[in-house]
Amino acid sequence: MYEAAINHITSRASVSTPQVLEDLAEIFPWSDNFAVGIEVIDNQHKRLVQLINLLASHLAYQSDIDTLNHIFDELANYASYHFESEERIWQEHLAATELNRNHIHEHCEFSNHIRGLHQEIANQSIDSIVEKTLSYLTQWLAFHILESDMRMAKLCQRLINGEPLDQARLQAEEEMKGAVGVLVKTILTMYDSLTTRTLQLMREMIARQKSEARLRLAADVINHTLEAICITDAQGRIMEINPAFSYATGFAEDEVCGRALQDLESDPGIQESDAQARWNTVRQRGHWSGSIWYRNKDGSNREQWVTLSAIRNEEDQISHFAAIFSNVGDLISDQQELKRIAHHDSLTGLPNRILLDDRLELALAHAERNPHMLAICYIDLDGFKPVNDRYGHDVGDQLLQQLALRLKQVVRGEDTVARVGGDEFVLLLTRLQSSAELPPLLQRLLQQITAPMELAGQSISISASIGVVLYPQHGQDKLSLLKRADEAMYQVKAKGKSDFCILD
Structure with missing residues (x-):
């Protein structure tokens, strides 16, 4: 459905990476034949194989260079950690042997080669080195486990069992002869071929999945949009x-x-x-x-x-x-609703700090042109946190909603009641004739706030500390006025709360 439109839309669509990397076939499948018999080493070998498979998946998927660098770093770092762990085990039993020295040398060569491959990824196109990178990683690790690590593990196990070094070496070499050597060569050939075939299959599968994902995304967009x-x-x-x-x-x-x-x-x-x-x-x-x-x-x-x-x-x-x-009608109503959400507190429906700032700027500009007094009242509830802790946040939310209604009942319609924090409110009172109007109003506010509320079958009471400043006496701009109102509120807190303070 919608094939023509979908092709047009998806030609420029940015599709998020699907979970394809988890579903890709492993380029280096682990089997119990790789177990050397020492649990800590076997577990670390498995992790190295996982990192190689992850790197192969991201290379095939053509992930960005930062992702590839991150995986390369993790592979190099984990290899170093594994080598240190492994060498401690060999050092304990084979410290003075040439076998141990050769083993350490192999580790160093691997680390140097990995760093070189890393630099190639940074400086060349990814496709040009994919097969060379994975061929080296799979061949080296398969040979290292089946040949070098397996020999060291067999020798260590015999030394741990009490055999003399010379006898243990001979027995270990005997076990490594014959079928094991043939198995090593066969596995190396198999993995070399498997690397190329699997990568090609990965690329084809990923290309198909990307195309299908883009078509599904475009169809979902069309089918689920409200337009x-x-x-x-x-x-x-x-x-x-x-x-x-x-x-x-x-x-x-x-x-x-x-x-x-x-x-x-x-x-x-x-x-x-x-x-x-x-x-x-x-x-x-x-x-x-x-x-x-x-x-x-x-x-x-x-x-x-x-x-x-x-x-x-x-x-x-x-x-x-x-x-x-x-x-068109829906667009207008949607725009109005978005504007309302952006400027009002979602819990109480009161203006938020953004709308308060706008109204305060307008009120200050109007008061400057038509000289009259403004008052800003900063209200901080006393004891709200204990109510939340004792009765739960649902009851606390109900208390704030009731309190918002009470505050609006005290002030005039042209005034503003805003919620600016969890339990903080600001009142903007305009067109005051004198400061004498304030004390009776503030007393009514405190009476409304402290009057008990019936919530969740409980009678709950709180109080508030109110700091008040006047324009133009206490400041000329909104920031200084709000700051000084906040300071006046804290003066009330310091004196025992449940009161108001009009700044001198």
């Missing part, structure tokens, strides 16, 4: 619609498919020449946007903001059109 969408053929006849189109217009898919999109228009003022000019614009420029009236199935008319887009095929010929509809 009505329809796809037409090159002549403007409707071919496909999404669920939102049916919801908005009332038409089922089989009721509109095959009809010209233009037939659904309902504006009598639109001339045929105007409609043709619109479609000509889409064909020439690729897009057109504007307001069009459409008739719904129930006969009602709705004004829609429509975006028409031309979709071109591989020959650069227009094969389809996509139309996206947005209800």
Whole structure:
């Protein structure tokens, strides 16, 4: 469904990486044949194999260079950690042997080679070194485990069992002869071939999965968006619609498919020449946007903001059109709702700090042009935290909601009550004639705040500390006024709370 539109959309879509890396075939499959019989070493070998497989997956998936660098660093660091752990075990039993010295030398060569490969990834294209990198890693680790580590482990086990060094060495060498040597060569050949084949399969599988994921994403976007969408053929006849189109217009898919999109228009003022000019614009420029009236199935008319887009095929010929509809009325109401959410506290519905700042700036500008007094009251509740701790946050939220209603009942409609913190409120009182109006108002505020509230079957009481400053006496800008109101509030806290302080 929507194949033409989907191909157009996904040609520029950025698709997040799917969980494909977890599902890829392992380029170095672990088996019990690699176990040397020393648990700590076997576990570390398994982790090295996992890191090689992870690196192979990311190389095949063409991950970004930072991701590859991170995996390379982890592989190099873990290899160093493993070598140190392994060498401590060999050192305990084989410190003075040439076998141990050769083993340490192999570790050093591996670390140097890994650093060289890392630099190649940073300086060359990834594809040019993929096979060389993974061929070296798989061959080296397989040979190192089956040949070197296996021999060292067998020798150590015999020494631990009490055999003399010479006898233990001979017995270990005997065990490593014959079938084991053939097995090593076979495995090396197998992994070398497996590396190339698996990488190619990985790339093909990933390419297919990426394409499928982009198609699914585009289809999901069209099917789940709230905007009505329809796809037409090159002549403007409707071919496909999404669920939102049916919801908005009332038409089922089989009721509109095959009809010209233009037939659904309902504006009598639109001339045929105007409609043709619109479609000509889409064909020439690729897009057109504007307001069009459409008739719904129930006969009602709705004004829609429509975006028409031309979709071109591989020959650069227009094969389809996509139309996206947005209800103008819904857009306005949605915009108003977003504005309300951005400027109001979600719990109490009171103005938040953003809206308080706007109103304070306007009030200060108005007071400067028309000299009159403003008051800012900073309210901090006393004992709110113990209420939350004792009765729970749901009860605390209910208390704040009731308190917001009480504060609004005390002040005038032109004043502002804002919530600026968890238990902090600010009152902006405008058009005051004198400071003498404040004490009675503040007393009523305290009475409303301290009056018991019936919440969750409990009678709960709190109090508040209120700091008050006046404009222009105590400051000329909003920041200094709010800061000084906060200072006045803390003076009340210091004197015992449940009171107000008008700054001198």
